[in-house]
Amino acid sequence: MTQARPQRAPRTAPQVRREQLTRAALTAFAEHGYAGVELQAIADEVGVTRNLIHHYFPGGKSELHLAAVRLACAELVDMLDVDPGVALARKMPANVDAYLREILQPSARYMLYARALRSAEEDVRATAIEARSLIAAGTARNHLGTARPPAAVRAALVGFIAFTETTAEQWRDLGVRDQARLRALIMDVLVATVASASGA
Amino acid sequence: MTQARPQRAPRTAPQVRREQLTRAALTAFAEHGYAGVELQAIADEVGVTRNLIHHYFPGGKSELHLAAVRLACAELVDMLDVDPGVALARKMPANVDAYLREILQPSARYMLYARALRSAEEDVRATAIEARSLIAAGTARNHLGTARPPAAVRAALVGFIAFTETTAEQWRDLGVRDQARLRALIMDVLVATVASASGA
Numbered sequence: 361m362t363q364a365r366p367q368r369a370p371r372t373a374p375q376v377r378r379e380q381l382t383r384a385a386l387t388a389f390a391e392h393g394y395a396g397v398e399l400q401a402i403a404d405e406v407g408v409t410r411n412l413i414h415h416y417f418p419g420g421k422s423e424l425h426l427a428a429v430r431l432a433c434a435e436l437v438d439m440l441d442v443d444p445g446v447a448l449a450r451k452m453p454a455n456v457d458a459y460l461r462e463i464l465q466p467s468a469r470y471m472l473y474a475r476a477l478r479s480a481e482e483d484v485r486a487t488a489i490e491a492r493s494l495i496a497a498g499t500a501r502n503h504l505g506t507a508r509p510p511a512a513v514r515a516a517l518v519g520f521i522a523f524t525e526t527t528a529e530q531w532r533d534l535g536v537r538d539q540a541r542l543r544a545l546i547m548d549v550l551v552a553t554v555a556s557a558s559g560a
Numbered sequence: 561m562t563q564a565r566p567q568r569a570p571r572t573a574p575q576v577r578r579e580q581l582t583r584a585a586l587t588a589f590a591e592h593g594y595a596g597v598e599l600q601a602i603a604d605e606v607g608v609t610r611n612l613i614h615h616y617f618p619g620g621k622s623e624l625h626l627a628a629v630r631l632a633c634a635e636l637v638d639m640l641d642v643d644p645g646v647a648l649a650r651k652m653p654a655n656v657d658a659y660l661r662e663i664l665q666p667s668a669r670y671m672l673y674a675r676a677l678r679s680a681e682e683d684v685r686a687t688a689i690e691a692r693s694l695i696a697a698g699t700a701r702n703h704l705g706t707a708r709p710p711a712a713v714r715a716a717l718v719g720f721i722a723f724t725e726t727t728a729e730q731w732r733d734l735g736v737r738d739q740a741r742l743r744a745l746i747m748d749v750l751v752a753t754v755a756s757a758s759g760a
Contacts, residue, residue, distance in 0.1 A: 478678035511734040516745055519727025523749075527719025534711040545716055545756045549723075552752030556745045 378416050380406050385428040390468035393475070394425060422481070429476045429484050432469035433491035436462065440498040451502055456524075456546050459495075460539060463528040474525070492521050503554045516557035520550055578616050580606050585628040590668035593675070594625060622681070629676045629684050632669035633691035636662065640698040651702055656724075656746050659695075660739060663728040674725070692721050703754045716757035720750055 372380070384405045388397045399421055403410045417423040439458050441451045462470040476488035496517035497507040504513070524546050531542050572580075584605045588597045599621055603610045617623040639658050641651045662670040676688035696717035697707040704713070724746050731742050 478680075480678075480680065511736050512731065512738070512741065512745075515727050515730035515734055515736060518730050519723045522726035523719045523723035523753075526722035527715050530715035530718050531712065534715055536711050536715060538712070541712065545712075545753075548756035549749060549752055552749055553723075553745075556748035 374416075377406075377408070377412075381408075381413060381416060381424065382427045382431050385424045386432055386472060387468050389425055389428050390432075390471040390475075394421075397421070397425075399424070426481075426484060426487070429472055429487050432472040433476070433487055435469050436473055437491050437494045437498070440495060442498045442501050444501075448502055452547060452550070453543060455499075455502070456543050456550070457539075459524065460528055460542060460546070463525060464532050464539065466532070474529075492518055495521050499550070503550075504558060509558065513554075513557045516553050520553045523549060523553075574616075577606075577608070577612075581608070581613060581616060581624065582627045582631050585624045586632055586672060587668050589625055589628050590632075590671040590675075594621075597621070597625075599624070626681075626684060626687070629672055629687050632672040633676070633687055635669050636673055637691050637694045637698070640695060642698045642701050644701075648702055652747060652750070653743060655699075655702070656743050656750070657739075659724065660728050660742060660746070663725060664732050664739065666732070674729075692718055696721050699750070703750075704758060709758065713754075713757045716753050720753045723749060723753075 381402065384402050385397070388402055388405070399413050400410050402424070403413055413424065414420060417427065419426075436459075439462070440455055443451070461467075466474075473488050473491060476484045477492070479485045479488070493514075496514060499517050499520070500509045500513065501507040508514075509517075527546070528542060536542070581602065584602050585597070588602055588605070599613050600610050602624070603613055613624065614620060617627065619626075636659075639662070640655055643651070661667075666674075673688050673691060676684045677692075679685045679688070693714075696714060699717050699720070700709045700713065701707040708714075709717075727746070728742060736742070
């Protein structure tokens with residue numbers, strides 16, 4: 361007869377642990393800003409030691425922050441429906457509404473992305489700028505059938521994303537309530553931008 | 561007979577001296593960024609002592625920087641032609657072209673303003689955000705006859721300024737050459753923004 365092995369709690373897989381830490385960091389950095397976050401608080405939140413954070417993120421706080429910004433940006437980009445099997449008339453309002461909800465509430469990932477756009481850290485800022493370009497590329501794919509239109513169209517669509525973000529932030533900060541009207545405005549400007557930039 | 565007074569070089573009036581220092585700072589901060597500027601270099605440029613800078617700007621480098629950002633922003637706002645005696649059909653392309661030139665070259669004042677928009681210093685950032693609001697208000701005045709339209713229209717026009725800046729920056733960075741096409745795009749989007757936001 362074999363002796364029973366002592367029962368141990370199953371260990372969390374490294375990839376899962378890494379994601380838990382990154383997600384906890386995303387929320388913490390969004391709420392408190394870079395300077396306001398202590399690694400110990402994130403360790404406590406996830407139920408691990410501070411040393412384990414350094415094991416996964418040898419660069420410490422700045423590396424964890426960059427990972428959180430990357431996660432936030434990847435989620436914002438992934439939200440966009442670019443399925444060619446879905447009609448534009450259905451995708452466009454849904455995409456605009458989904459993005460507006462992120463800004464008007466705002467979500468932790470949007471807050472982190474928006475702050476990253478203004479970061480003095482080059483790699484943090486580049487991550488956010490790349491996300492904006494990817495959202496513009498997805499928009500091009502939906503409206504023009506290609507994610508790599510001519511440079512002038514790409515420039516215009518990146519500008520359109522900035523328009524959407526800035527207008528919605530102002531809408532929120534000025535206390536305007538009507539999201540349907542904001543959605544209509546964003547769609548009108550999107551249609552005008554695509555038509556003018558692509559020479560349609 | 562009265563004795564001749566010894567001749568002395570006329571002293572520079574305080575207001576003039578202050579402006580010289582602020583203008584030299586505007587160029588220096590635009591070119592080298594906040595960290596890259598030394599007060600001694602600005603003093604040498606104007607031909608005064610470092611102590612005199614501290615006399616005019618007791619807060620030192622950060623106060624001089626804020627003064628430079630304010631000057632840059634004031635000049636950008638002042639560029640906008642809001643003369644009600646000039647027809648919109650003449651003012652609009654001229655205003656758009658003038659602003660695009662600032663971005664496409666770019667001018668020192670635009671570089672300082674754009675960097676101020678992303679500053680971690682609250683008063684620096686607020687100065688740039690206020691400038692953007694004032695440019696939006698001037699645009700409202702030209703297109704709608706009032707600098708204080710409803711909040712939704714103000715939000716849309718601030719968004720439009722962000723659209724213009726981001727699109728032109730991308731246009732420049734992607735190496736697109738055709739400024740006339742960019743101007744036409746900006747005007748198309750402006751007309752669409754005003755029409756949709758004001759319910760016209």
